[in-house]
Amino acid sequence: MVAIQIRDVPDDVRDALVAQAEARGQSLQRYLLGIVSAQARRSRNTELLARFATRADGVRSGPGETAAELAAERGE
Template identity: 55%
Template sequence: MVAIQIRDVPEDVRDVLTRRARAKGQSLQAYLRDVVLREASFENNLAVLDSIAARRPGSAATGDDVLDALDRAREGRPGGAP
């Protein structure tokens, strides 16, 4: 794992994030880690959507194909499907 440091965060922003962390029963570090992981997981969603969009019109993709692709994308992210 790597460490990420963020400088020059306004105090009022830090205070808001601290309150959100407390509301979830988390430390600020744990809360921000979850935020960063969730943000990074959006990349998987974009890749799935790009893959679907790249299919030519009239392709044989079914709704099940789309759901399978989403399941595969979720498997690689925190909190995703088992």
């Protein structure tokens, strides 16, 4: 594992992060590791979706279209 250090964090930002960590029953380190890990996962998802965006297989659905199509098929 590596260590990451962030310098020049304003006191109010640190205090807000500490409060959020305490509200979850976590240490500041554990809380921040969770945030950093989640961001890394999201970036991988974005890369994967970008790869699929260039596909030309004729299948494209907009937001909510699939749910509307299912409802129509079910007669709802």
